[in-house]
Each structure stands twice: as C-alpha cells, then as structure tokens.
Amino acid sequence: MFTRVITALIAVALFIPLVWIGSWPLVIGMAIIATIGLSEFLRMKKMRLLSFPSLLSLASVFIIVLSVSLPILSAVEVFSRIIVLTMVLLFLYSLVFQKTTTKDIAEIILMLSYVGIGFYAFVALRATNLLLLALVLVVIWATDSGAYLIGRKIGKTKLAPKISPNKTVEGALGGTLLASTLVFIYLFFFPLSDSLFATFFLMVIISVTGQVGDLLESKLKREYGTKDSGNILPGHGGILDRFDSMLLVLNVLFILGVV
Structure with missing residues (x-):
C-alpha cells in the first residue's frame, strides 16, 4: 500500500x-x-x-x-x-x-x-478546452475512487464476475453517484455551457464509459493471461492499467466530436 x-x-x-x-x-x-x-x-x-x-x-x-x-x-x-x-x-x-x-x-x-x-x-x-478536460479527469478519478471505496463497504452484487470478480454493481453506482455530486460542485464554479443538464448528462455518460473501459482492460489482460499490463508504475501496474478508463472515454469523446 x-x-x-x-x-x-x-x-x-x-x-x-x-x-x-x-x-x-x-x-x-x-x-x-x-x-x-x-x-x-x-x-x-x-x-x-x-x-x-x-x-x-x-x-x-x-x-x-x-x-x-x-x-x-x-x-x-x-x-x-x-x-x-x-x-x-x-x-x-x-x-x-x-x-x-x-x-x-x-x-x-x-x-x-x-x-x-x-x-x-x-x-x-x-x-x-482545459476546463472540460479537468472535469473529465475529475469524473474518471472520482468514479474510480467511489467505486473502490463503496464497493468495499457495501458491494455484494458482482458486476462482471468472469472479467473482474472484485467489481460490484453497488460500487459502480456509488462511483457514478460520487462523480455526479462533484460535477454539480464543479459546474457551479466553472460553468462550461448554457445547459447545465447537457453537461451533467455528458459527465454521467463519461462516468459509465470509464467503468466500461476498466472492464475492457480487465478482459484484455485475462485473454492474454497476465495480471498487470506492465510494471512501470510500482503498485499500480502499467500505463494501460492506469489509463484504462480514460482511454475509452477519450475515444468516445472523439467519436462524439467533442475533441
């Protein structure tokens, strides 16, 4: 630790x-x-x-x-x-x-x-758009932290047991809830558009997408029979381990034309 x-x-x-x-x-x-x-x-x-x-x-x-x-x-x-x-x-x-x-x-x-x-x-x-990038990072990190902490405390229902046995539905929902709360606080100080709802909805999509990206990385590692993608980050694994959520989110933002 x-x-x-x-x-x-x-x-x-x-x-x-x-x-x-x-x-x-x-x-x-x-x-x-x-x-x-x-x-x-x-x-x-x-x-x-x-x-x-x-x-x-x-x-x-x-x-x-x-x-x-x-x-x-x-x-x-x-x-x-x-x-x-x-x-x-x-x-x-x-x-x-x-x-x-x-x-x-x-x-x-x-x-x-x-x-x-x-x-x-x-x-x-x-x-x-630096402010939007900062918000995306906040959402991804908050979702990841919230899912981990809440999943450990009250998580019982497995989200994808064959891919990532430790992830739970309660953790996933908790992560998105925490991220949503922080988004409201962030947008209060740094409004990014005229539509608060549109920005909030996009951030919820990003929160969910980030968790799917995490699962994709877990699936990839299982298919290739490895625990971590690398060891460049002691205690965390490799670059693909740390950017797993962010990579799918950024690809989706590219598809949506946000980038």
Missing part, C-alpha cells in the same frame, strides 16, 4: 503540471506514454519489441499523438493515413515473414488505433 501511495503521489506531481503547461511538453509526454502503453500490449502478445512489426507500430502511435500539432493537412488526415500505412506495411511484411499472421496484424492495428486516438484526443482536448 505504501508503494502504491508513493507512486500515485509522484505520478500526480508530474502529470498535473504537464497538463497545465500543455503545448509541446504535453504532446511529447503523451506520445511517450502512448508508446509505452502500446509496448505493454506487444509484450502481452509475447512479441519482441525490436522486431519490425513492433518498431513500426510503436513509431506509428508516437506520430499519431504528435500529429495533433503538425501544421500539414489536418491531424485526422495525418493519423488516419498513418494507421492505413502501418496496416499495409504489416501485410507486406507478413507475406515475406509468415510468422506474422493476419490475426497479429488485426490486433496490432486495433490497439494502435485505440491507444493512439485516445492519447491524441487527450492532447487535442487540452488545446481546445
């Missing part, structure tokens, strides 16, 4: 100033984090990080996040082409080195897109 708390304090002390500063430091920082996150998935797949498929996909996810600040074309045009180019090169590679299967390529492209767009959306949202 002591290691977990110390790691969390150090991470917050580094992460919050980076978000506050924004600009190129945040872009580079998020690009590095995205690259580490994808490398964790590649390790889960038992792929060598010095192999061509790994190096190509890691370079691609770095550039996808970096594209948010590129002056050429629009960022979406840049990273969509990167994803397609990576896919084509991997297919060509698999023709020569047949140990790389179509299934491998599909999994790599899927996670490359999911992780890359997630961290791209984080940087893009910081550039356009």
Whole structure:
C-alpha cells in the first residue's frame, strides 16, 4: 500500500503540471506514454519489441499523438493515413515473414488505433478546452475512487464476475453517484455551457464509459493471461492499467466530436 501511495503521489506531481503547461511538453509526454502503453500490449502478445512489426507500430502511435500539432493537412488526415500505412506495411511484411499472421496484424492495428486516438484526443482536448478536460479527469478519478471505496463497504452484487470478480454493481453506482455530486460542485464554479443538464448528462455518460473501459482492460489482460499490463508504475501496474478508463472515454469523446 505504501508503494502504491508513493507512486500515485509522484505520478500526480508530474502529470498535473504537464497538463497545465500543455503545448509541446504535453504532446511529447503523451506520445511517450502512448508508446509505452502500446509496448505493454506487444509484450502481452509475447512479441519482441525490436522486431519490425513492433518498431513500426510503436513509431506509428508516437506520430499519431504528435500529429495533433503538425501544421500539414489536418491531424485526422495525418493519423488516419498513418494507421492505413502501418496496416499495409504489416501485410507486406507478413507475406515475406509468415510468422506474422493476419490475426497479429488485426490486433496490432486495433490497439494502435485505440491507444493512439485516445492519447491524441487527450492532447487535442487540452488545446481546445482545459476546463472540460479537468472535469473529465475529475469524473474518471472520482468514479474510480467511489467505486473502490463503496464497493468495499457495501458491494455484494458482482458486476462482471468472469472479467473482474472484485467489481460490484453497488460500487459502480456509488462511483457514478460520487462523480455526479462533484460535477454539480464543479459546474457551479466553472460553468462550461448554457445547459447545465447537457453537461451533467455528458459527465454521467463519461462516468459509465470509464467503468466500461476498466472492464475492457480487465478482459484484455485475462485473454492474454497476465495480471498487470506492465510494471512501470510500482503498485499500480502499467500505463494501460492506469489509463484504462480514460482511454475509452477519450475515444468516445472523439467519436462524439467533442475533441
């Protein structure tokens, strides 16, 4: 527990100033984090990080996040082409080195897109609306903390026993309730739009989506037979473990056009 708390304090002390500063430091920082996150998935797949498929996909996810600040074309045009180019090169590679299967390529492209767009959306949202990004972070962290604390106290009904045995329905509802309360307080001081209800409803969706993202990460780890995605954060696991809720939320915000 002591290691977990110390790691969390150090991470917050580094992460919050980076978000506050924004600009190129945040872009580079998020690009590095995205690259580490994808490398964790590649390790889960038992792929060598010095192999061509790994190096190509890691370079691609770095550039996808970096594209948010590129002056050429629009960022979406840049990273969509990167994803397609990576896919084509991997297919060509698999023709020569047949140990790389179509299934491998599909999994790599899927996670490359999911992780890359997630961290791209984080940087893009910081550039356009810092207050909204701050609220999203508050909702995700409050939901996670509330679900953990309330689930431990009164949780009895299993939410998804085959995926994450410790999560409960009571914890999930408690996490969303705590997040909703904090949203009202936040919006009282920092109104983000003319419609309080619309913003509140969006935050409830984010709270629920974050918990689904957590379950998705748990499912991924079970499929690949690992407890944690990595060990870069002592007591917390890896980047994918810590950004599990946020990644799905950011992908959904990208779909909704908020980013």
